[in-house]
Amino acid sequence: MVRLPLTPEDVERGQRLGALLRRARGDRSMLDTALDAGVSPETLRKIESGRVATPAFPTIAAIADVLGLSLDAVWAEINQPDRGAVPAGFGRAARARLAS
Template sequence: MARKQVSAEDREVGHRLGAALRDARNAAGMSAQTVASVSELSIDTVRSIETGRTASPSFITVARIADALGVSLDRLHNAVRSESSS
């Protein structure tokens, strides 16, 4: 089954999510490699999400990164949502 094309709006949300995760990682003083190791993901996956190259990451992937950073999904949601309403 072919994957649905990602809309421009979804890409923008993906960029905001990536920025929120990168900001949380920097605030935690963690490297992308450490986050990847703790969340049991590849460094490329973490970097792709942080840079917005992966516009629509899976829920479980975001949840694993958030857990590694000690950040709640509610906090990420609020960060992404508040950016869109500015």
């Protein structure tokens, strides 16, 4: 299977996703978050650093669930260049972490 090269938009979206997950994770350890989501800490590290710009949907769904993020909110955040706003759909705990 040949994988198409990522567009600059794909790379930027992956970086926004990584930043969102890092903010939502707050002080929670990467290891605990990854294990609770059923992914390896290395996978979470790569997603958070933007090295994996297009992670698999089930991976993001599992991480978002552990962090109390709705998939609608994740989608809205990564598809908007404006990072200042906290999208609707974030759980109360995730909103508090993002606001700090």
